[in-house]
Amino acid sequence: MSEYLGKVGAIIWKDILSELRTKDIVTSVLVFTVLVLVIFSFAFEPESEVIRLLSGGILWVAFTFAGMLGLSRSMAVETDKGSLQGLLLCPVDRDVIFMGKMAASLLFMLLVEAAAMPIFLILFNLPVFLPSLALVALLATIGFASIGTIFSTIAANTKAREIMLPILFIPVAVPVIIAAVKATEVIILGEPLSTARSWLLIIAAFDAIFLVLSAFLFEFAVEE
Amino acid sequence: MKDKVNMWTGVAILIAFVLMAVALYGALVFSPEEKQLGNTIRILYVHVPSAWIALVAFGIVSLSSVLFLWKRNLKWDTLARSSAEVGLIFTSLALISGSIWARSFWGWWWTWDPRLTSTLILWLIYLAYLMVRSYATEESRGARYAAVVAIIGFVDVPIIYLTTRLWNLAHPPPTVARGALDPIFVWVLMVSLAAFTLLYIILLTRTVEQKNLQREIDQLRQSLK
Numbered sequence: 447m448s449e450y451l452g453k454v455g456a457i458i459w460k461d462i463l464s465e466l467r468t469k470d471i472v473t474s475v476l477v478f479t480v481l482v483l484v485i486f487s488f489a490f491e492p493e494s495e496v497i498r499l500l501s502g503g504i505l506w507v508a509f510t511f512a513g514m515l516g517l518s519r520s521m522a523v524e525t526d527k528g529s530l531q532g533l534l535l536c537p538v539d540r541d542v543i544f545m546g547k548m549a550a551s552l553l554f555m556l557l558v559e560a561a562a563m564p565i566f567l568i569l570f571n572l573p574v575f576l577p578s579l580a581l582v583a584l585l586a587t588i589g590f591a592s593i594g595t596i597f598s599t600i601a602a603n604t605k606a607r608e609i610m611l612p613i614l615f616i617p618v619a620v621p622v623i624i625a626a627v628k629a630t631e632v633i634i635l636g637e638p639l640s641t642a643r644s645w646l647l648i649i650a651a652f653d654a655i656f657l658v659l660s661a662f663l664f665e666f667a668v669e670e
Numbered sequence: 671m672k673d674k675v676n677m678w679t680g681v682a683i684l685i686a687f688v689l690m691a692v693a694l695y696g697a698l699v700f701s702p703e704e705k706q707l708g709n710t711i712r713i714l715y716v717h718v719p720s721a722w723i724a725l726v727a728f729g730i731v732s733l734s735s736v737l738f739l740w741k742r743n744l745k746w747d748t749l750a751r752s753s754a755e756v757g758l759i760f761t762s763l764a765l766i767s768g769s770i771w772a773r774s775f776w777g778w779w780w781t782w783d784p785r786l787t788s789t790l791i792l793w794l795i796y797l798a799y800l801m802v803r804s805y806a807t808e809e810s811r812g813a814r815y816a817a818v819v820a821i822i823g824f825v826d827v828p829i830i831y832l833t834t835r836l837w838n839l840a841h842p843p844p845t846v847a848r849g850a851l852d853p854i855f856v857w858v859l860m861v862s863l864a865a866f867t868l869l870y871i872i873l874l875t876r877t878v879e880q881k882n883l884q885r886e887i888d889q890l891r892q893s894l895k
Contacts, residue, residue, distance in 0.1 A: 593822065600815045604805040613801055614819060617794035618826045620787075621833040648833050659825060663818045666739055 457546025502630035719866035727757025752877035
């Protein structure tokens, strides 16, 4: 088990190192997320009461698009320079590569979300300290990263990769998006977290199912 | 051999034609108005069978996709792809007819109900399945990618149904199963279901045949080069 984690860790570390040197993903995706949030705050009056009801949706629209952007960049660097071939030649199982890439994407997405969250709360005049939102974001992002890693691998090998990822990703991510929006609404409206319990359970179930399924199917997505 | 296949297809088409004519007569003329649904029940004779085929076709897409990834026989891929092409049409039909019915009965075109949402997502997954193939750089890659999409989609649709169930319920429950519907309506519906199922099978076999011929032509063309 610890050997397995060590291998996964090596791939994560490779991605962190390349991110530290290029600052390719986190900065660009963060700027993009903030821009989306700013556009929404222009589109709706931030002072109105309605915004409290809409803000959950706004946040997850921004995070969904940001997530796809980050995932497609993370895979694009692998395919563009042919380093995916190198990665596949590593003496490890395919699901180790999947777990490594997935965990690295998850880490970058969480970083972006952690930085964008305060900006969101301020822009929409919401209570600034909402720790339970972190739980929703963590759970939902695991789901995004699981299906996103396999779909971005597929999309990176097609002719129209920018458009292929959303076409594959969004329909499948619908349960996570719906549940995350609903759970966020509950938290923003100040209701107890137990009200959002079933939503959180759905996301957790989605995460478990698709983490296993994507790891298993990854082999077929990278096969030459 | 070919002649015998053609003969059976001819017979099947004839039966489907007669069944469809009977179903249409039943839906538009023979079926009386339902006490609650009124004349809008006539739409359901098209809607319910289309939705049924939408699900059956996707079941076949997923099952053949699993078999394709497992056995690596192109036969399964052809079946999956053909079923997806035909299934997309029936899913569109189910969505459109359902929307028209909703407008005339509820007064709105669309609502986020479990069945509506999962059918719409199913439609999008069909679309993703077919698009990933046509955008793939090679035929064989496209087949593998599509199979992966089909399997993920197959697991995803029930989850979407459960998620939206928590949220909203507007679609009427299956009244036929509960026996709440007068037998006369059930009979017309059954004829319509049979007609649609047969039509699906015919379209599916024709598409498979067409794809096989297409592959044969491609191979001949390659050998001429």
